[in-house]
Amino acid sequence: MKSWRRKGIYFAVCLCILLVLAICLSLFTGSSSLSMTQLLEQLRTSDTTGTAYRIFVYVRLPRTLAAIAAGAALAVSGAIIQAVLNNSLASPNIIGVNSGAGFCALLAASLFPAATMLVPVAAFFGALATSLFIYALAAKTGASRMTLVLAGVAIGSILSAGMDVLMILFPDDVIGATGFLVGSFSGVTMTGLQPAAILIAIGLVLALVCGYDLNVLALGEEIASGLGMRVARMRFVLIAISALLAGAAVSFAGLLGFIGLMVPHICRRFLGADNRVVLPCAMLLGAIFALVCDALGKFLFAPFEIPVGILLALLGGPFFLFLLLKGGRGRMYD
Amino acid sequence: MTDAVLSLQGVCAGYGTKNILQSVDLCVKENEILTLAGPNGCGKSTLLKTAAGLLPHTSGKIYIKGKVLADYAPKELAKIAAILPQSRSVPGIRVEQLALHGRFPYLGMMRRPSRGDWEKVEEAMELAGVAAMRDRDLRTLSGGERQKAYLAMAIAQDTPLLFLDEPTTYLDIGKQFEILEMVQLLQSRGKTIVMVLHDLAHALTYSTQIAVMQQGAILSVQPPKEVFSSGLLQSVFHVTGHCTQTETQNIYYFTPEK
Incomplete structure (x- = not known):
């Protein structure tokens, strides 16, 4: 077997093992201790009133699934947006996509508090609108990669201000306000997670299907067109998938940052730029990353819990600075 | 005209509202190596991209293998014409x-x-x-x-038709020859090649036809020998052309205009 293929398989197998370990870590760590024997007994006897059962089913399981879904979605969303914009500094939080999703999610939750299904859909449209705006800015003005990042900062600031206004106007309706702004998996319920998880599952399948086309697009607009690709349509589809993933993740996890920046970089560092390999690996690594950071947040300063968004910012900020200082112009491809 | 692989009739094209190509007529026959030669900014790459369908034309008609370019679906066109543009990731x-x-x-x-x-x-x-x-x-x-x-x-x-935009730019002289010989090899295998070259000596040595361009128009399309003896290249590029004949080939070189 060729070395590059073997490397990809080893990497994927390692990620699968790590994912299982991370799931266990997430399921069995938390502020209250969970006795395995008690839990197994209550699961076996379907004792739905038992404490272990209730903690597991209503707290740990939704939180673990939320971390998996959000981590995978944001990592794949970041990998797509970086490839489409040919900008290694781009990620859903950096270019303001998360803020767009967050603003629309908060708006929907404020205006229609009873319609929980509406929140991820609104977040998707917010993310899509922001992504398309950023893309149009890049395409029409020929803005440099750094300008795009700065434009993202500006858009993020405007939308953050909008979110603050919503929180002042609708203090009771806004979904877990502080946790939402920082990004957190605590308080996620199965019912709240369900609609977003469906959208994420659809988005991930579509993203994996588009891996090859993303590779062709990476050759540049003219070559991709010359190979028979409808470039504008494909770009729109990819941006929409990226927005769907980021929007759905933000709708329940809040403004989680940096997974979409760091994870694709790590995958490309080890596996090269083939998106047929990078996307599935980013999906796995994103989930692991979110699970581990969430678990760390639970016991690092126990009994206090640090929201996962804070840990991600602590890791992601220096990572972003490293990318800036590395000296490259932020291009994915020369 | 039945063996024309590519035909342009009165084609105007450009970027935004600015037309670069001014009513271009061109006919490329099967199994030719046609080189577009002309000073910087005369519209060589624009012509190549327009003919390959990468850039829309504002007027005129383009036929590839007898069919109007616009009637091709992108993938169908990609099975007939391949393009290697200048800028690549x-x-x-x-x-x-x-x-x-x-x-x-x-x-x-x-x-x-x-x-x-x-x-x-x-x-x-x-x-x-x-x-x-x-x-x-x-x-x-x-x-x-x-x-x-x-x-x-x-x-x-x-594809039977291949568009190459400056395939030898930035390469050392040895690699330039390797690429040009590969182009000839492709022609010997039945392909038609339309390319942009800046090196006039290479264009004269490796092409079967040379289209000389200036300010968005094609001034003439002739075989290398004829285009050289016409003096058109010399007047367009403001250079003096020289040709030394050996037993097997003509060797061309250019010096600054006196």
Whole structure:
């Protein structure tokens, strides 16, 4: 077997093992201790009133699934947006996509508090609108990669201000306000997670299907067109998938940052730029990353819990600075 | 005109509202190597991109293999004409993967290459001389090797018509000859090639026809010998042309205008 293929398989197998370990870590760590024997007994006897059962089913399981879904979605969303914009500094939080999703999610939750299904859909449209705006800015003005990042900062600031206004106007309706702004998996319920998880599952399948086309697009607009690709349509589809993933993740996890920046970089560092390999690996690594950071947040300063968004910012900020200082112009491809 | 692979009639095209090409007429016959020659900014690359369908034309008609360009679906066109533009990304993929991208127009919904696709890729890599470096990352290759890898992709596309925009730019003289000889080899295998070259001596040596351009218009389309003796190249580029005849070929070179 060729070395590059073997490397990809080893990497994927390692990620699968790590994912299982991370799931266990997430399921069995938390502020209250969970006795395995008690839990197994209550699961076996379907004792739905038992404490272990209730903690597991209503707290740990939704939180673990939320971390998996959000981590995978944001990592794949970041990998797509970086490839489409040919900008290694781009990620859903950096270019303001998360803020767009967050603003629309908060708006929907404020205006229609009873319609929980509406929140991820609104977040998707917010993310899509922001992504398309950023893309149009890049395409029409020929803005440099750094300008795009700065434009993202500006858009993020405007939308953050909008979110603050919503929180002042609708203090009771806004979904877990502080946790939402920082990004957190605590308080996620199965019912709240369900609609977003469906959208994420659809988005991930579509993203994996588009891996090859993303590779062709990476050759540049003219070559991709010359190979028979409808470039504008494909770009729109990819941006929409990226927005769907980021929007759905933000709708329940809040403004989680940096997974979409760091994870694709790590995958490309080890596996090269083939998106047929990078996307599935980013999906796995994103989930692991979110699970581990969430678990760390639970016991690092126990009994206090640090929201996962804070840990991600602590890791992601220096990572972003490293990318800036590395000296490259932020291009994915020369 | 029945053997015309590419035909342009009164084509105007450009960027935004600015027309670069001014009513261009051109006919490229099967199995020709037609080189577009002209000073910087005269519209050579614009013509190449317009003829390949990458740039829309504002007026006139373009026919490829007798069919109006606009009537081709993108993938159908990509099975007839391949283009290697001047500016290209260099993603961190292997040479073999790049060559495989040439089969994109032939892949189905699942994008799974067939055995036939792999055979075409293998053949293209052999022809382009990159089979030995199939597992190398594109970013680690020299300019010449990278150019050959991209040519392998274009060859794998398996089209009767090939557009090459400055295929020898930035390459050392040895690599330039390698690329140009590869172009001749492709012609000997039945392909029609339309390319842009800046080196007039190379254009005169390796082409069967030369289209001389100036300010968005084609001044003449002639075989190399005729275009050289007409003095058109000299007057357009403001240079003095020289030709030394050996037993096997004419050797051309140019010096500053006196």
